[in-house]
Amino acid sequence: MNFEFSADQMQLKDIARKFLEKEESVKRARNVLEGEASYDEDLWSQIIEMGFTATAIPEEYGGLGLGYLELCVIAEELGRSLAPTPFSSSVYLASEAIINFGDESQKESFLPGLASGEKIGAFAHSETNTSPTEANINCTFSGGTLSGTKIAVADGDVANTFIVTANNGSGVSLYLVDGTADGIQIEPQTTLDPSRSHASITFSNTPATELKSEWSDVLSLLDRAAVLFSFEQLGGAEACMDMAKEYAMGRYAFGRSIASFQAIKHKLADMFIAVELARSNCYYGAWALSTDAPELPTAAATCRVSASQAFHECSKENIQTHGGMGFTWEFDCHLYYRRCRQLAANIGSQSIWKDKLIGSLERANQI
Amino acid sequence: MDFNDTPEEAKFRKEAYEWLASNAELKEGPKDSWRASSEEEGLNQVKVWQKKLHEGGWACLHWPKTYGGRESTPIERVIWGQEVSKFKVPGGYLEIGQGMAGPVMMMYATEEQKERYLPPLATGEEIWCQLFSEPAAGSDVAGIKTKAELDGDTWTINGQKVWTSGAHFSDYGILVTRSDPSAPKHKGLTFFFVDMKSPGIEVKPIKQISGGANFNEVYFTDVKIPDSQRLGAVGDGWKVSLTTLMNERLAVGDASGPDFEEAFSLARGQDLNGKLAIENDSVREKLADWYCQQSGLKYAKYRNISALSRGETPGPQSSITKIVSGNKLQEIANFGLDMLDSAGILRTDEEGAEQSMYQYGFYGAAGIRIAGGTDEILKNIISEQVLGMPQDMRADKGLPFNEIPTGNK
Numbered sequence: 072m073n074f075e076f077s078a079d080q081m082q083l084k085d086i087a088r089k090f091l092e093k094e095e096s097v098k099r100a101r102n103v104l105e106g107e108a109s110y111d112e113d114l115w116s117q118i119i120e121m122g123f124t125a126t127a128i129p130e131e132y133g134g135l136g137l138g139y140l141e142l143c144v145i146a147e148e149l150g151r152s153l154a155p156t157p158f159s160s161s162v163y164l165a166s167e168a169i170i171n172f173g174d175e176s177q178k179e180s181f182l183p184g185l186a187s188g189e190k191i192g193a194f195a196h197s198e199t200n201t202s203p204t205e206a207n208i209n210c211t212f213s214g215g216t217l218s219g220t221k222i223a224v225a226d227g228d229v230a231n232t233f234i235v236t237a238n239n240g241s242g243v244s245l246y247l248v249d250g251t252a253d254g255i256q257i258e259p260q261t262t263l264d265p266s267r268s269h270a271s272i273t274f275s276n277t278p279a280t281e282l283k284s285e286w287s288d289v290l291s292l293l294d295r296a297a298v299l300f301s302f303e304q305l306g307g308a309e310a311c312m313d314m315a316k317e318y319a320m321g322r323y324a325f326g327r328s329i330a331s332f333q334a335i336k337h338k339l340a341d342m343f344i345a346v347e348l349a350r351s352n353c354y355y356g357a358w359a360l361s362t363d364a365p366e367l368p369t370a371a372a373t374c375r376v377s378a379s380q381a382f383h384e385c386s387k388e389n390i391q392t393h394g395g396m397g398f399t400w401e402f403d404c405h406l407y408y409r410r411c412r413q414l415a416a417n418i419g420s421q422s423i424w425k426d427k428l429i430g431s432l433e434r435a436n437q438i
Numbered sequence: 439m440d441f442n443d444t445p446e447e448a449k450f451r452k453e454a455y456e457w458l459a460s461n462a463e464l465k466e467g468p469k470d471s472w473r474a475s476s477e478e479e480g481l482n483q484v485k486v487w488q489k490k491l492h493e494g495g496w497a498c499l500h501w502p503k504t505y506g507g508r509e510s511t512p513i514e515r516v517i518w519g520q521e522v523s524k525f526k527v528p529g530g531y532l533e534i535g536q537g538m539a540g541p542v543m544m545m546y547a548t549e550e551q552k553e554r555y556l557p558p559l560a561t562g563e564e565i566w567c568q569l570f571s572e573p574a575a576g577s578d579v580a581g582i583k584t585k586a587e588l589d590g591d592t593w594t595i596n597g598q599k600v601w602t603s604g605a606h607f608s609d610y611g612i613l614v615t616r617s618d619p620s621a622p623k624h625k626g627l628t629f630f631f632v633d634m635k636s637p638g639i640e641v642k643p644i645k646q647i648s649g650g651a652n653f654n655e656v657y658f659t660d661v662k663i664p665d666s667q668r669l670g671a672v673g674d675g676w677k678v679s680l681t682t683l684m685n686e687r688l689a690v691g692d693a694s695g696p697d698f699e700e701a702f703s704l705a706r707g708q709d710l711n712g713k714l715a716i717e718n719d720s721v722r723e724k725l726a727d728w729y730c731q732q733s734g735l736k737y738a739k740y741r742n743i744s745a746l747s748r749g750e751t752p753g754p755q756s757s758i759t760k761i762v763s764g765n766k767l768q769e770i771a772n773f774g775l776d777m778l779d780s781a782g783i784l785r786t787d788e789e790g791a792e793q794s795m796y797q798y799g800f801y802g803a804a805g806i807r808i809a810g811g812t813d814e815i816l817k818n819i820i821s822e823q824v825l826g827m828p829q830d831m832r833a834d835k836g837l838p839f840n841e842i843p844t845g846n847k
Contacts, residue, residue: 072447072747073440074740140439316825331828333814336821343820344758348734351755355737358439377730425726426719432702432729433716 074354076140084144088151090121096152100266100406103155109229109259109268115156119188124162128170133183139361143302143353150303151310153410155266157191157226159417163299165192168234168245168292172282177247181232193230194296195221195272196289202423203236205286210237212246216254216276225417227270228259235279236289245282245289252278264409290427293418294371298356301371301378304414305346305353308378311385311407312342315392322394335392342385349374349381369435372428379415379424386411441740443517444747450514454521457494462525472526481565481607483528488562497560498536505544505552506560512746534603535559535566538682539612543631545681546669555610555631567608567634568682569599569656574844576601577815579683580624580676581842584658586615588672591665593617593630595638595658605641605654608634612682613663614675619840626839627675630667637661648801683811695767695799696774698732701725704792708777715777724773731766735759754824761813764806771799 076084099111118124126142128134142162149158166185169177184190196203198210198221210219217237221227231250236243248255254277260269284292316339319330329335356374359367386407390397397404415421443451465471474480491497492506499515501507510518540559543552558564575581584597595615605611611632618626632639638661643651670678702725705715715721738759742752774796775782786793807813821827834842 072443072740072743074737074744075439075748316827320827327831328828330821331830333818333830336827336830337814337817339825339827340817340820343825344762347738347755347758348731348762351734351737351741352730354439354741355733361439372726373730373733376726377734380730422719422723425723428726428729429702429716429722433706436702 074358076144076357080140080144083141084148087121087123087145087148090117091148091152091154096154097403097406100153100155100410101403104264104266104406104409110157110226111155114154115158116188118154118156118158124158124166124188125186126162128166128182128186132178133186135186139298140357142299143357143360146299146302147306147353150306150410150414153266153307153310153406157193157229159296159300159303160194160226160230161185161190161192161232163296164194164292164418165230165232165234167295168192168194168282169247171292171295172245172284172288173247174283177280177282181247185232190232191226191230192232192234193224193226195224195227195233195235197221197223202419205243208236208238208243210235210274212237212239212244212279212281215278215280217246217248217274217279218276220271220273222271223260223262223269223416224272225267225269225413227272228257228268233272234282235274237279239281243286243289245284245292246279247282248274248277248279254278262413264413266406266410267413291368294368295360296418297371297375297424298353298360298367300414300418301349301353301356301374304378304382304411305349307407307410307414308342308346308349308381308385311382311389311404312339312346314404314407315339315342315385315389318393318396329392338388338392342381342388345381345384349377352377366435368431369428372424372431375418375424376421376428379421382407382411382414447513447517447747451517451521454496454518455524457496458521458525458527461490461494462527465524465526470526472528474528477607480528481531484531485562487528488532492561497562498540501540501544501556501560505556511749513743516743516746531565531604531607532559532562534568535564535608535610538568539566539610539631542612542629542669542678542682546629546678547631548666551666564609565604565607567602567605567611569602569605569611569613569632570679570682571601572598573600577812579679580627581844582614582616582627583619584613584615585619586617586628586630586663588617588665593628593663593665593668595630595632595661595663597658599656599658600644601653602641602656603653605634605656606643610634611656612669614679616839617672617675620838621673622836623834623839623842624676625673627679628672629669629675629678630663631669632661632663632667636663646801647804648798695802696770696795697766698725698728698770700792700795701728701770701773704774704777710777724769728766728770731762735762754820757816757820757824760806760810761816764803764813767799767806768803771796771803775800 094114094117096114099114103111122135123145125134126137126145127139130136169181181190185192198208210217217235219237233248235246235248237246254275256273258271260271262269319335320328322329352374356370359370390404390408393402393404396402474483488497495508498507499510499518503509536559540556543555570579572582572584574583584595584599587594611634613630613632615628616626617628638659640657642655644653644655645651705721705725708715710718738755742756745752778793788794822829
């Protein structure tokens with residue numbers, strides 16, 4: 072049995088981690104949070120130079136043609152360091168949509184740009200404050216154009232390539248929109264995590280092409296992305312556990328390190344348990360994604376639920392371990408707390424993924 | 439990443455399966471398992487099966503061949519475990535002897551003693567128990583009081599042990615005692631092995647919340663032990679105990695009882711408020727949580743196996759197994775009974791009834807969360823040994839043992 076990342080993949084992970092540490096990615100996340108920019112352009116261009124955006128894009132379309140396991144280890148480090156870039160939108164969602172459902176000409180027109188970072192992609196899906204379903208998507212496609220409004224589109228204000236869900240009269244499909252097309256109105260939206268920009272986008276008779284897909288493909292795109300998002304959540308969760316431990320070791324109260332109190336030790340042990348469960352489930356997701364296993368829907372939902380839980384547990388208890396200092400703007404705890412919420416919301420809520428998980432198990436075990 | 443065996447592993451797996459197939463019966467389904475009608479019957483069947491294992495060269499896999507083992511690698515033990523779980527074979531009774539007494543004997547007994555005592559452990563002829571816990575020394579097991587006094591080359595033992603699994607059918611026991619009450623707690627202990635038929639040993643069963651009695655109180659009244667049966671130096675008993683405590687945590691492992699599959703299948707067939715339970719959102723949410731926990735433990739185990747397969751030491755992920763599975767079992771058992779609504783309170787003794795599986799889980803989980811290290815002790819171990827956090831401050835540190843405040847109320 073070889074249920075581990077290879078030495079090469081672990082080396083790539085190490086390279087990514089050191090690079091993001093050296094570039095002070097967490098500090099850059101704070102700068103984006105406090106400043107006017109939607110993302111850190113300098114960090115983004117370095118990420119592109121490192122080839123991370125090209126990781127899983129096939130070589131014939133300008134990518135590196137590495138596997139998804141490589142992308143998973145990069146995702147974990149981006150999550151650990153809160154990298155304030157449009158990576159997840161562009162790589163896990165937009166690039167994946169085109170790789171999986173694009174025709175030859177769509178792939179040729181878009182993938183090289185997404186690989187080289189010249190294009191930034193975003194996934195425009197939600198329309199209201201309920202989870203999107205095939206029945207409630209009101210954005211429409213007819214006669215080669217899209218119309219309708221999407222909200223809370225991560226990186227919507229910086230993207231120049233959009234993957235949009237819309238109803239064509241017979242069902243919901245994925246559509247591809249070039250950001251230079253007419254009839255696109257973008258309004259930045261303020262969020263709980265300003266280190267990652269969001270926008271509402273209104274399409275008015277905007278020219279678009281269909282990615283050969285139906286509703287089940289929308290769900291499958293989300294499954295694939297869920298594995299990668301889970302790795303970001305895992306990285307974030309582990310970072311919070313490490314921060315909490317570090318702080319507890321150095322903080323003294325009642326004449327002793329607070330890390331010697333069982334109330335704190337057990338809190339850290341609970342974080343460790345959540346992180347280990349999430350890591351093991353993430354590996355399951357990585358295996359399913361990288362081998363295109365039929366279990367992918369189950370594996371994706373499992374790692375998504377598990378990693379969301381771990382990040383939630385660790386980011387909130389990290390603040391708690393820090394006491395009052397954890398509640399200050401000055402300390403980094405809140406950056407993780409915000410990002411935890413952003414990642415938890417990005418591709419659908421915990422309840423939806425739990426429901427999907429049980430649904431996929433029901434389908435896999437038909438009586 | 440793949441789940442495949444290396445060629446050597448595949449060869450070992452095939453050999454194990456073939457031997458099992460010609461010596462045991464395949465399970466008819468995942469729920470099919472060996473069950474004995476009584477403890478005596480179970481013990482007999484286990485002994486017969488263990489003898490067969492030994493003759494076939496499959497006993498105590500990692501032990502030296504001289505003592506009846508096979509000198510297998512850790513990954514081979516894992517593969518054997520996977521293959522044997524496909525068959526309906528007797529189990530239990532021998533874990534403490536083979537898993538805890540064996541390793542400590544191997545480390546501390548004389549060559550002559552090893553040759554005398556280890557082979558009968560491998561063949562299943564002799565059963566051992568572990569005499570550690572006392573009424574006032576549970577999680578704080580170093581707080582034991584059972585007195586050992588040396589006169590010439592004979593020790594006299596007086597005191598009481600508790601929670602001793604299988605003491606009533608054991609031939610030998612490993613025993614930790616206090617030989618110097620004026621030394622600090624961890625310093626004054628001495629370790630022995632003892633013949634359970636020695637005069638002065640009295641075994642009384644403890645009735646558990648399930649009504650069963652798997653473990654005992656063991657009283658020692660002027661029990662004589664020759665100094666040659668001391669394991670480790672006088673006063674080094676704590677160090678010797680740690681060898682077995684480490685092995686105990688590995689041995690207790692996964693909680694057995696209804697798991698996700700059982701709860702899932704129950705929910706798919708059970709009516710709840712006019713609909714199938716599986717259609718209820720709160721039921722789905724709980725099931726999803728348990729699935730994620732079960733899956734996390736499963737793949738943590740795969741990560742361990744991968745490390746073993748590469749000849750590496752497994753990471754700390756196995757330390758979470760008992761905490762997660764014990765709590766999950768307790769919740770699933772409660773859920774299973776809850777699904778029966780008011781009737782969930784009714785006791786059934788019907789063999790194999792679904793309800794009784796949840797009832798045993800209801801009782802059993804409460805014990806699993808305590809046995810072999812409570813949830814709380816295990817969390818201390820994770821935070822101290824895995825995360826490197828400091829020990830809690832101890833009120834008894836450095837004090838002579840006989841000046842430490844005690845109380846058991």
